[in-house]
Amino acid sequence: MIDLTKMMHPKSIVIIGASPKPDSVGNELIKRATQANFNGQIFAVNPKYDEVEGVPCYPSVSNIPSVVDVAIIATPAKTVLGVIQECAAAKINNVIIISSGFKETGAEGQAMENAIAEFAEKNNINVIGPNCLGVINNADNVRFNGCFAPIQAVKGNIGFATQSGALASGIINLLPTLKIGLAQMVSLGNQCQINALDIMEMWEQDDEIKQILMYIESIPNTAKFREIATRVSKKKPILIIKSGRSARGAKASVSHTGSLAGDDTTATGLFASSGVIRELYLRDLFNTAQVFSKCNIPKGDRLAIVTNAGGPGILATDTANDYSIPLADLTDATKEKLRAVLPPQASINNPVDVIASATAEQYEQAASILLDAKEVDILLVIYLYIAGKNDIKISQHLEELKKKHPNKPIVSVFMTTPEYDSDVLDVIPDYNIPTFRFVVDAVHGIARLVERMKYLAIKDDTVPTLKVDRARAQSILDNAKAQGITQLTTMQSLQIFDAYGLPLPKFGVAQSLKDAKDIANQIGYPIVLKLSSKTVTHKTDIGGVITNIKSEDELGFWWNRLVDRLNKANLVETLDGIVVMQQVSGANRELVAGVVKKGDVHQMMFGLGGIFVEALKEVTFRPCPLTTQNARDMINATKAKNIMGFVRGGMATDLKVVEETLLRLSQLVGDFPEISEIDANPLMIDDKGRLLVVDARIVI
């Protein structure tokens, strides 16, 4: 881990390329740094000036009389390497390169950037950027603004890192509106050295940061991301927007799994398995952030709503339902207490409608009763300024109630005039109740609190080691490799599945009709015949699968026909046998599981199978190795869960078997990283609820 303490908590900084020219980056940088009331010394470097904006200015860092912790460089790209060399000579170990004109401009820029990274690495210099907005640390004892956003950022408890510097600037403009503040901001720029994961690890250790927000456009290292994010997300929430979702990422592939594994689909799985909350839209990101900024994690998910208007109460009920947040069932005792303080026209059911005439005191009493109630975990307070005067006493009461009930989140929707908020802040400068204009934004944030509560409740989640016959799988793979096969035959694939304990129908491999009859007699009719060939990848395409063979006579007929077809297609030589498999009966529920290797990481897929795989796209991905919880999450992630229970004409599946099937596939690719693709498709559920892998494909 890179030590960035000095980078973010400097005692002295220098702005190289400082300028008195209004609106220039070099001018904005020095203004922001001084206006932030930096708790340390600020120097400027520019050979043209003695001072800039009241800051002493030197021709070069070598002229600065004292040690400098951080250099902020805003000189033309071509000069930057030289500047950093001077920094090295002056023992400056932390540099932030604001300048653009590097990798983002093409090969020449890339070369300059590489040279900088190389020099920095050799000389133990930490580099943020280039091509970035800079950094901010709003901590009271630091007050370091090393960026050129046009205004100071509101202070708060959020660490915000972004691959788009301009976006940081835009967000800083909106912070008052969004009712959030930043503890630190890091504009990542081109990440020639320090990247998003370094920042994540830095913030893991920093108590000023209560939550980590990131805007990223790429994930450099899936495995490392998962390792770090999984650890950090146990300590504080990580909310991420990853853009470029619409880019086409899936490559041509022989397997269903491969063809469905778009880059963004697998990113979703990576975030889910790492405890990262992925938001799709900035609006949602900052709504969630406001709630996390101001609320602790609740103990449960039961929501009570108090409102002074019926309509918004119904809307809140609808929205809670959309987000699967249950409304608290109020006990008779709670209702009696409400009845005692509210007017007769009030509704004492949840949502509690204190009606339009409610006073601040009635709001306080209703809210207090609901927060005291054991059946309530979270409180949503809706207040519409209807008549008379805005009454900021309601906010004051909520702030007091929050202190009494720190672990029962209070979230508010206030449809008040714009002045209300500033009136509240005049009286309670550190007002700490999340406040929204619309119910949906509040409920979105509440849903994320609940999601995090559930995530933190998962204990001792590990990658299990299941009993498998690894040696047998090894020998099948060795054998295939010896034959130069990369796409395993049906027989080989099924045998490897069998070695790894996957739920298969009874089957055997026949080299002759006699073999086939013997196997069929052992298994019992009806049976299925499947061609197992070294070259035919889609065996159904050449009629290589015959189902529902009910007798020895039929077996003889179809065996001969299959051999005829092979002869005609000139494929006999490639045959390594014909699989004789028990016919699965009463199975009209089809799932799919599979694995595809992307980069160094195997991605597991699970979802609805059959002809619906591509048409419905009800599949989910997670990176391997799967933990037990990952497998459970996959089972619940798509509508596939709806066909695993009891359905017309079929019994419920044992979800433990589904879970184990995924874990066994994960263990298989963990043991044999040379496997690039697996399809376990279809994965049938028969009428008795038994899960059976009916066909197998493995590519190495």
Added chain:
Amino acid sequence: MIDLTKMMHPKSIVIIGASPKPDSVGNELIKRATQANFNGQIFAVNPKYDEVEGVPCYPSVSNIPSVVDVAIIATPAKTVLGVIQECAAAKINNVIIISSGFKETGAEGQAMENAIAEFAEKNNINVIGPNCLGVINNADNVRFNGCFAPIQAVKGNIGFATQSGALASGIINLLPTLKIGLAQMVSLGNQCQINALDIMEMWEQDDEIKQILMYIESIPNTAKFREIATRVSKKKPILIIKSGRSARGAKASVSHTGSLAGDDTTATGLFASSGVIRELYLRDLFNTAQVFSKCNIPKGDRLAIVTNAGGPGILATDTANDYSIPLADLTDATKEKLRAVLPPQASINNPVDVIASATAEQYEQAASILLDAKEVDILLVIYLYIAGKNDIKISQHLEELKKKHPNKPIVSVFMTTPEYDSDVLDVIPDYNIPTFRFVVDAVHGIARLVERMKYLAIKDDTVPTLKVDRARAQSILDNAKAQGITQLTTMQSLQIFDAYGLPLPKFGVAQSLKDAKDIANQIGYPIVLKLSSKTVTHKTDIGGVITNIKSEDELGFWWNRLVDRLNKANLVETLDGIVVMQQVSGANRELVAGVVKKGDVHQMMFGLGGIFVEALKEVTFRPCPLTTQNARDMINATKAKNIMGFVRGGMATDLKVVEETLLRLSQLVGDFPEISEIDANPLMIDDKGRLLVVDARIVI
């Protein structure tokens, strides 16, 4: 249609129950009315005062010396009928009852409300309310504020009607933030007489109203709603929030269709078939409203994006993709023009990135080039205030460009400091470019523009009359009724389907094995046997369906077994035959269609069938009779569309046949309104792409 001209455009009003007591409803009403600078005379009625807030006050309306157009009543519930009687005597034909304490409080209140409605009806008095906030008409020549919301509503071109009065008050508070204004507002209250549909018809005729927004909790009359909304939505957009979505509405039912037809599901279909844009959340409603307020409908859906920051450009691309808005493919000519005015680091592909240093002039040039381009229909302008100064010249340029390109919507996302907006309004008071903080809100509004463009492009959509054998269906139904059957047998149902030209496999009905063999020989093997019984509703439950019978021998065997089963179950008497049907081969794609009657309206269902019907809930509803376009919409509304094209192992279905199947079912229930439920399930697609109704159920 009720004439509400005087109600909304009065020359004189009286507030009955006016009061000098601060914060009372009677005081707020008179203050709002006077503060609005009403273009007419205001009177007050209260026996205690001579004047209230400077308005002449009388003991009763009978004392007012001149004619009054509208009475606003805010006296206690029990006095209201008497007050209205006085109004009638004083020839006041329009009353707005603010007072609460009616239907919403129980039986006694309901009785008072009924008495008022009855009296009003007899005396030709129009009544808005009771239990409402009042009304507003912001027209320059009216300036009528007859409500007690605490502040004046910003003027605009929206008609807003709401079943929640408090909500109107909340929204009025937020109008400046939401950047929209109201032309008129009507708080519907209990709708004892005038309801949402009356208001819709009133606004249909009013040129000041450019769009109609409604918050409703119920739809009183489905058929009338559809008739009026379909007509009005052709003239101006109707945006509706209907709350109570999470209420459980579906009743126990023998058919799949019936069990899936929840009240809210059918409301969605009603809105879709009436051209109404349904929003789920207030936030989205007002985002859409802002765009409709300020933009004309585009000619196409191709979006160009101009931005000064890469990140938000990528986010906008993702979001446009989420909303199925295509990005314009810029021509080389357009790109050359952009290259000529933008710096070399700018990206001239869509999204066009003018980079952080862009001046207002460069923005103007880029926007102008894109608006001139034939390949661009809509422009999204993203501006992040990054460094230097907020530059409102960008807004000025956009406003000018809008005038040049009135039919190419310009929508903006400005991540600026809060002062920016007020700075713009200082210079351009009627600034008319929709402005959002976040891309997703802008794109949501753009998507609605595109939706409306497509809706308006549908010409001559009618309910077709297809050739059917109505007489035959009539005789089958008469026959069933004569037998006292309400749930038609399989045979009867299939025969009615046949009479209405639905695509059925070949079939016949056998009374004996000999019949069956004859039919089977005509059809050709394999065949299916289906029990047709007057009492057995789920024939599969008693093994009454035998599939894949391949020969006459097998037919004999199964016929006898079926008869045995019937004998054992004591069901022979209820039999009206055994259906012999062609076995549909290669059909693993299952759809479902059906109809259920809710109230007076038949609701058509269509979607994914088979065991997935309930598990996946990929079904959609529309009220009958279906227009051709309704049927097309249903085909495209769910993921069912993904299995109707070419899929692995199956050819594409002729969508015309699917469309006609739905239209024929619609015609069937139109001809025979006594039909309460139909299931055409499954609706199979075979490997050749043929659509076939494999089973039928009709309930009368």
